[in-house]
Amino acid sequence: MLDTSVMIRDAAKKLLDQKRVDLIIGFETGTLPLRSTPCFVRTSEEAEKLIWNASCENNLARYLRGREEKVGIVAKGCDTRSIISLIKEKQVAREQVFIIGVPCHGMIDRRKIEAKLDGKEILEADEATERVILKGRDFTETINKAEFLHNSCNTCSYRNPVIYDVLIGDKVEEKRGIDEYGEVKEFEAQPADRRWQSFTNEVSKCIRCYACRNACPLCYCQECFVDSSQPQWIGKTTNLSDASIFHIVCAFHTAGRCVDCGACDRACPMGIDIRKLTRKIEKDVKELFHYQAGVNLEDVPPLAAFSLDDPQQFIR
Amino acid sequence: MKNPYIPIAMRAEKIVIETDDKNIKTFSLSFLDKAEESSFNYLPGQFAQLSVLGEGEAPFGIASSPTQPGGLEFTVNKIGVLTTALHNLEEGAIIGIRGPLGNCFPIELFKGKDIVIVGGGFAFTTLRSLLKYILYHENRSQFNNVTVIYGARRPGLLLYKDEFKQWEASPDLDLYLTVDQADEGWCGKVGVVPNVLKEVAPSPENAYTVVCGPPIMIKFTLPVLRQLRFPPERTVLSLEMKMKCGIGKCGRCNIGNKYVCQAGPVFTLAQLNELSGEY
Amino acid sequence: MKEMKIAKSELVSFLNSLIGEYKVFAPVKQDGFIAFQEIHSGSDALLDYVNSKKPPKEIFFPQSEVLFNYRLGGEGLGIEEPTFEDKPMVIFGIRPCDARSLAILDNIFNSQEYKDVYYTNRRGRTLVIAIGCNQPSSTCFCTSLGGSPFSSDGSDLILIDIDQEYVVQPVTNKGKKLVRKHSQFGEAGRRSLSLMRKVTQRAGALIKSKVETGETKKKLDGMFDDPFWDWLHEKCLGCAVCTYLCPTCHCFDIADEALDQRGRRVRIWDTCSFPLFTLEASGVNPRPTNKERMRQRVMHKFKYFVDNHNVAACVGCGRCIKECPVNLDIRAVLNSILNR
């Protein structure tokens, strides 16, 4: 980890010194254990702050749009896939971005750890290659990182950056034999009323803070449908119908674009299982249109294309 | 305890189209409950929240003067959801109202002074209230000379045309109407308000000036007033901000630590200079 | 009135004796989080917790609330004035920081000129029973804002956990009356009081986060145009996590919802983080970017509110620190203001 941090710093300094970029977007140490925080580096002195560890969970591609300057970005596999989506959607020019690709072993889900500790507070976390030593007021516990990864990391098959201008360190081995959509299939197998029940249970937690939308690198509509007043599509309260439509439409809007980086899920303070929707769409897009978002710069996005023999059993 | 969020009912007795683009209408409202009428005590510069139930609520400066009994008038520019709903109403419709809200023009301080009123576009609403208040026969002697400079982009966009016709003929005030672009039949001035102000050059001696208009007009008018040596303490402005509650709670209309809905909407330039904030 | 005590074993019976006469809110576990909910049995209350995910302000100022219903078609507006419940309420187990937040919210909703009847009605019939914090979290910084793990501001009673029993400090007359009325309370002996002193000292020392908010206020007085704001917001997502989970944030929106001839006017939490908060119908927005919105949040809490009410609109509960998706830590923000 330390090595990776050093390599990122060196790469960043070089880029800034050579004026190949004006800005590096990366991570610095956060203020809490198991937390890193996005940082914006404009000088090689500032580049000293850059770090890499298993809490660099934010998708920094979210910060790329609308910039004038040339940007270097520290990017994991999923981040690079988002960047590809953004490039395809002409939100970012490939030339404008210098991608510092970092192979990723998965990011730690601190909420899973907190749940395991059942309320005991972590005051210190020492991260090693495979384990993390957690210290609290009257406990020390060592955990295996692999057991506490974000759900999206568990099913990720793009741990290595898909595109990059420089790669930090060696590529990691991709996971094999994972049941990518196991959770979706499980949900599909339940009876309809149970599915509706469980969906509304999730949505009823929503406080309409829009952290999911704002954390998503691909949610960039100039005017989001929830913010439109003419017409006002849905109400602003926590009414279940309004919140349901918010989540359905948000998820639908990522169809063929979502790379399952998990940013929405991680941002939600209420722990709503947003990926339950986006994963289903991802699965359908893959099965019906043989498309996976953000894996290359060439494929045409599925909802901007069609095939004469697309499935239509559902149409009378 | 009175619930400050409950509007009272008024009937739209008359709805008049003010401008040739039909985007501005003046609503003359009467109180359904006469008891409400006697408790609705307001002064020029104050505003009220108008409701069309089902559509929402928005703040509007009161365009009538307390010297005219029998109701209230509001002049509304059609621009958003609520104003469109108001424009779609027909005479006889019931409108909700909460108010009066906010402070008023410092009328006590105006007494014995020259008053220079500078207005632009459809922002003449509360200025009209003030002007009518000053010109009211029982009040007129309390104020000195009154100068009014009022402009719009085109003659068709000037408000209150009939009243201005009367005021033009009146010896009680010096009136300068101006438009950016004249048309046939326009015999007033041509030019933007700040330029006309420069040309008229009212004396700041023992005078107050009241300015309401679009931001661009304000921006160019204030330097002219400075040149004319109107002190900031005697330069009065009325501000607009997005509001919801109108009673200093919902938290959006602040400039620095002052809520426009409660501490305003009327401020002197001196007060505004002390507040750092966005407006 | 002297300090009293109640044995932990008596607590459930005390709560049970309140239920019925009062609507009792207490911390419970819901969806994996702690939430303040109405309980129907004393044993439902969870006492071993750090703090709730959402602040208990929502009991008094819910996220969505109907201001009134109406039915068009008759004479006038057809507004049905809301009726208010009058059953007294108890909020049990609130943390001292959150209790303080109620005292802060009173400045807005129970101000001289306009009383927010929805809030004041609930607040007026509620007894606030706080439990002091023996184990403050690392994100707690109440002591930087005039509070403490055992602050009694905003509470009627405060309970301090001394292992087998709670020492009970009556704060208001309302609180004293309640203690007198219930047999579960007895006078606290010397041993209890000395234990209490130990507990409070130890807990106070556990709060390591310190921000000089008095100094930040002075700095903020002259900082509106500081270039500091140009960068501060850079990582902010512009979501409402910090403000919706804040016990003192009180900004709201008002909207109508209609269904043919009937409908309602609702008020909903709103936040200065959203562009829509100040966007005018004309398209003008006085706070057009994240920069202005972030400045508004910090200024409102730590300068404007102090100017107007002589107290910061922050109690140091740490919710925004814990929940910010990008770890934008308000303590770090305040410290960097101090270093300007």
Next chain:
Amino acid sequence: MRINKMQGEKLDEWEPKIIAFLCNWCSYAGADLAGVSRHQYPPNTRIIRVPCSSRISPLLILKSLQRGADGVLISGCHPGDCHYLSGNYVARRKFAILNNLLEYLGIEKGRVHFAWVSAAEGKRFAELITEITEEVRALGPAKELVKKLD
């Protein structure tokens, strides 16, 4: 915001309300032909004419359900017949995903319908509406996404 859901109707008097979004060039003309040809069909459907089936965003479908439609029909030109050449092909992909998603979330099957109807298929249109009306009637009033004020 107005929600035009009739309230207070008794269940035995209940009649399903169906919103049909019909493309201007084929399905709307088909509906027209049904009328001109005097093909009878139940009066439960409210038709909204749109330029093309691809104009229909999921929001319009969800909003219809929220406002109290018991069923929604989206209909456009048969594949290959789109006035804009490929609008219905693009729409077909979008609806495939939406249809699956709604079913996945547990919204009853049979609330949202898709069909191709040409300008010549007046009789088919009448039959289609009859079928859909009966299917929706069998389901009873919509529940899941309806927004109520109380």
